[in-house]
Amino acid sequence: MTTVLIGPLQAHLFENVCFHAALLTVFGTVALDTTRTPFRTETRILGGAATFASISASMFSKTSIVAVVGSDMPQEHLGAIKSKGVDTKGIINIPDGKTFHYDSTFDYDLSNRTTNKTELGVIEGFDPVIPEEYAKSDYLYLANNDPQQNIKILKRFDGPKLIVCDTIEFWINKDRQGVVDMIGRTDGVVINDNEARLLCKEANLARCAKKILSWGSKFAIIKKGEHGAILFAADGLVFPASAYFLDEIVDPTGAGDSFAGGFLGHLARTGRSDFATMKEAVIYGNVMGSFAVEDFGVRRLLTIGHEDVEERYVKYRNLVQF
Amino acid sequence: MTTVLIGPLQAHLFENVCFHAALLTVFGTVALDTTRTPFRTETRILGGAATFASISASMFSKTSIVAVVGSDMPQEHLGAIKSKGVDTKGIINIPDGKTFHYDSTFDYDLSNRTTNKTELGVIEGFDPVIPEEYAKSDYLYLANNDPQQNIKILKRFDGPKLIVCDTIEFWINKDRQGVVDMIGRTDGVVINDNEARLLCKEANLARCAKKILSWGSKFAIIKKGEHGAILFAADGLVFPASAYFLDEIVDPTGAGDSFAGGFLGHLARTGRSDFATMKEAVIYGNVMGSFAVEDFGVRRLLTIGHEDVEERYVKYRNLVQF
Numbered sequence: 325m326t327t328v329l330i331g332p333l334q335a336h337l338f339e340n341v342c343f344h345a346a347l348l349t350v351f352g353t354v355a356l357d358t359t360r361t362p363f364r365t366e367t368r369i370l371g372g373a374a375t376f377a378s379i380s381a382s383m384f385s386k387t388s389i390v391a392v393v394g395s396d397m398p399q400e401h402l403g404a405i406k407s408k409g410v411d412t413k414g415i416i417n418i419p420d421g422k423t424f425h426y427d428s429t430f431d432y433d434l435s436n437r438t439t440n441k442t443e444l445g446v447i448e449g450f451d452p453v454i455p456e457e458y459a460k461s462d463y464l465y466l467a468n469n470d471p472q473q474n475i476k477i478l479k480r481f482d483g484p485k486l487i488v489c490d491t492i493e494f495w496i497n498k499d500r501q502g503v504v505d506m507i508g509r510t511d512g513v514v515i516n517d518n519e520a521r522l523l524c525k526e527a528n529l530a531r532c533a534k535k536i537l538s539w540g541s542k543f544a545i546i547k548k549g550e551h552g553a554i555l556f557a558a559d560g561l562v563f564p565a566s567a568y569f570l571d572e573i574v575d576p577t578g579a580g581d582s583f584a585g586g587f588l589g590h591l592a593r594t595g596r597s598d599f600a601t602m603k604e605a606v607i608y609g610n611v612m613g614s615f616a617v618e619d620f621g622v623r624r625l626l627t628i629g630h631e632d633v634e635e636r637y638v639k640y641r642n643l644v645q646f
Numbered sequence: 647m648t649t650v651l652i653g654p655l656q657a658h659l660f661e662n663v664c665f666h667a668a669l670l671t672v673f674g675t676v677a678l679d680t681t682r683t684p685f686r687t688e689t690r691i692l693g694g695a696a697t698f699a700s701i702s703a704s705m706f707s708k709t710s711i712v713a714v715v716g717s718d719m720p721q722e723h724l725g726a727i728k729s730k731g732v733d734t735k736g737i738i739n740i741p742d743g744k745t746f747h748y749d750s751t752f753d754y755d756l757s758n759r760t761t762n763k764t765e766l767g768v769i770e771g772f773d774p775v776i777p778e779e780y781a782k783s784d785y786l787y788l789a790n791n792d793p794q795q796n797i798k799i800l801k802r803f804d805g806p807k808l809i810v811c812d813t814i815e816f817w818i819n820k821d822r823q824g825v826v827d828m829i830g831r832t833d834g835v836v837i838n839d840n841e842a843r844l845l846c847k848e849a850n851l852a853r854c855a856k857k858i859l860s861w862g863s864k865f866a867i868i869k870k871g872e873h874g875a876i877l878f879a880a881d882g883l884v885f886p887a888s889a890y891f892l893d894e895i896v897d898p899t900g901a902g903d904s905f906a907g908g909f910l911g912h913l914a915r916t917g918r919s920d921f922a923t924m925k926e927a928v929i930y931g932n933v934m935g936s937f938a939v940e941d942f943g944v945r946r947l948l949t950i951g952h953e954d955v956e957e958r959y960v961k962y963r964n965l966v967q968f
Contacts, residue, residue: 433849527755530893551873552888564966566874566886571852603968644886644966646925 346485347386348592349458350378350585351477352467353447354391354405354415358427359577359620361434366575369621370401371426373467373490376578379625380585380612381465382408383633385592387585388458390414390477392450394421404626413455421446434573435549454480463592466510467581468492471502478509486597488512488588490580496523508540511597514584517548529554530562545587545606547580555606563603568614568640575620579613582625586612586633611636668807669708670914671780672700672907673799674789675769676713676727676737680749681899681942683756688897691943692723693748695789695812698900701947702907702934703787704730705955707914709907710780712736712799714772716743726948736777743768756898757871776802785914788832789903790814793824800831808919810834810910812902818845830862833919836906839870851876852884867909867928869902877928885925890936890962897942901935904947908934908955933958 357371378389388411393402395417406412422445429438452473459482466474466489474489487510491503496519503523507513513536517529524532529546533556536544543557550573555563587609591597594604611633618624679693700711710733715724717739728734744767751760774795781804788796788811796811809832813825818841825845829835835858839851846854851868855878858866865879872895877885909931913919916926933955940946 433843435849521755527757528894530891548873551870552886554891562891562965563968564874564888564891565968566888569852569876569884569886572850600968607968641968643884646885646887646922646929646963 345386346462346592346595347388347458347460348381348463348465348588349388349390349414349454349461349481349484350374350381350465350467351390351452351474352377352465352469352581353424354389354393354397354402355424355426356397357577357621358425358440359575360427360429360440361575362430362432363574364620366620368425370404371577371621372424373469373578373581375405375622376581376616376625377465377467377585377588378410379405379408379622380582380616381589381592382410382585383612383628383630384586384589384608385463387411387589388414388455388461390452390454390458392416392418392421392446392452394423394446395419397423404622408626414453414458416450416453418446428577430576434576437576452477452480462486463588464488465584465588466490466506467584468495471495471499471506474506475502475509486511486588486591488514488584490514490584491519491523492516493519493522504539507536510541512543512545513541514545514547514580514587516580517546520544520546530556543602545609547583549576549579552610553583553606555602557599557602561599563599563606565603565606565610566644568610568636569643570614570617573617576617577621578616582616583609583613586610607637607640608633611640668784668914668917669710669780669782670703670785670787670910671710671712671736671776671783671803671806672696672703672787672789673712673774673796674699674787674791674903675746676711676715676719676724677746677748678719679899679943680747680762681897682749682751682762683897684752684754685896686942688942690747692726693899693943694746695791695900695903697727697944698903698938698947699787699789699907699910700732701727701730701944702904702938703911703914704732704907705934705950705952706908706911706930707785709733709911710736710777710783712774712776712780714738714740714743714768714774716745716768717741719745726944730948736775736780738772738775740768750899752898756895759898774799774802784808785910786810787906787910788812788828789906790817793817793821793828796828797824797831808833808910808913810836810906812836812906813841813845814838815841815844826861829858832863834865834867835863836867836869836902836909838902839868842866842868852878865924867931869905871898871901874932875905875928877924879921879924883921885921885928887925887928887932888966890932890958891965892936892939895939898939899943900938904938905931905935908932929959929962930955933962 352374353372355372427441674696675694677694749763
């Protein structure tokens with residue numbers, strides 16, 4: 325028998341990198357983004373909520389994606405998603421269709437974004453088809469999308485262990501009741517602070533979370549951008565977490581979706597969803613969000629591996645501990 | 647020899663409640679505040695940066711205050727400050743003078759404040775006199791005030807071990823160079839995020855902190871209200887800390903000053919200012935800020951004792967640990 329001495333980072337890696345067999349499916353947009361910051365403009369780069377969430381989740385768990393694109397989506401973009409191990413056969417390609425295109429501008433401190441153009445293209449009226457093997461997914465993430473489409477797709481799954489959704493201003497304004505109904509069918513919600521306020525018609529975030537839980541969800545995570553996130557669960561359990569501290573941010577696009585991917589990915593790989601595991605998952609979410617903003621689009625996420633993720637998790641722990 | 651078994655909270659109390667002999671002096675405003683929230687209006691209640699900071703610091707350390715009031719300041723208000731053990735003989739009373747009066751309104755979610763009226767009264771042109779025994783203070787906190795007055799008062803002290811200042815928009819707009827000069831004469835700065843951005847002409851908070859340190863300060867704490875605070879020290883050391891989580895906030899007035907009092911009070915009682923102690927001090931600052939906002943003005947701070955502070959510190963640790 326050989327005894328091998330390992331340091332704390334190695335022990336941590338050993339404990340967490342072993343993949344769990346659970347399948348996580350992400351449903352949402354795969355997009356072309358035109359992103360303008362005060363420093364640079366990037367035109368029609370790979371974006372979309374499901375892209376960020378699935379690439380992020382793939383660092384933790386077996387991940388598949390359901391989405392629709394048009395024939396203008398470059399093959400190398402889809403190849404990039406696949407290169408991270410994401411099962412992309414759920415991405416439908418509509419011949420002669422136009423991929424969802426989102427054009428936006430960030431202000432001087434990258435904290436506010438103005439939409440210049442939203443071209444829905446092929447996502448309008450999309451009737452999602454799910455490859456047979458996805459139906460048995462244990463974990464399902466409904467990245468922001470039409471709540472009615474989300475409710476519809478839920479019926480095509482074979483009772484996932486955990487369903488989490490996000491939503492945005494656009495759907496809250498267009499179909500608030502649909503968003504509330506969708507939330508009632510999920511286990512957890514991941515949502516931005518301002519969108520939580522808009523949805524709940526309530527300024528206080530603790531009361532927003534109570535309202536979301538009263539609609540049938542078991543937990544709510546309110547994301548606060550550079551200020552981190554707060555996890556609210558049943559019985560008044562709360563976990564506020566600072567964001568991982570970065571000196572510079574290049575492009576905030578996709579931070580929230582990468583957060584959701586890391587959060588769900590960690591739950592999927594551990595197979596647990598108790599409060600202590602959810603707290604760890606929030607930190608993994610912050611870690612993935614922090615990588616996402618270090619370059620335009622998904623570029624930074626494409627360059628990192630498990631070791632980078634676990635190393636930053638340990639760094640985060642050291643950073644906030646006192 | 648008797649062995650006494652104590653629990654972690656008791657051990658923690660035992661370690662931290664023992665007073666250090668160091669004297670901490672706070673210089674700043676003692677005011678009458680009219681505070682309007684969507685729920686209630688309170689007229690001419692006890693307020694002022696030095697009031698909050700000194701009451702907060704007095705939970706940790708021997709604290710004295712230097713300020714000026716008019717004859718309209720009710721005696722019971724000064725009695726309240728004194729009742730917490732603050733040495734108030736540095737509060738000058740100007741006969742027939744009017745106490746500084748600040749009238750403001752908070753918006754629906756208590757996150758923005760509009761100034762209705764600022765009546766400087768006796769603080770205009772005040773030439774601070776310092777009781778002889780204050781001159782030997784080990785710790786000095788210059789709560790927001792005229793930077794020129796702060797620079798002047800510094801000369802009347804006998805080389806404090808640690809000098810910390812705050813400043814606000816009013817002085818940055820009126821005398822930015824004076825604020826920069828003042829910072830160069832201090833060891834640390836405690837400042838709001840938006841005021842840091844205004845002062846440093848820079849949106850990124852990490853770069854703001856670097857600029858403040860380049861002016862001669864050894865550390866900068868950037869306060870972010872309900873989102874907590876970030877401590878920046880030399881050699882790129884950083885500590886982001888979430889705020890203590892509260893379901894409800896009654897009146898945000900004085901949170902930042904109570905933070906500064908708790909922060910400096912903890913440094914004073916331990917006699918240390920290494921990075922690990924400063925991190926603890928930031929948490930004590932958050933704890934004191936969280937008490938301050940639970941009622942109007944200093945009311946909540948007046949009702950709490952050492953045990954409450956240490957208990958919340960332990961609660962905070964449990965809250966954020968993962």
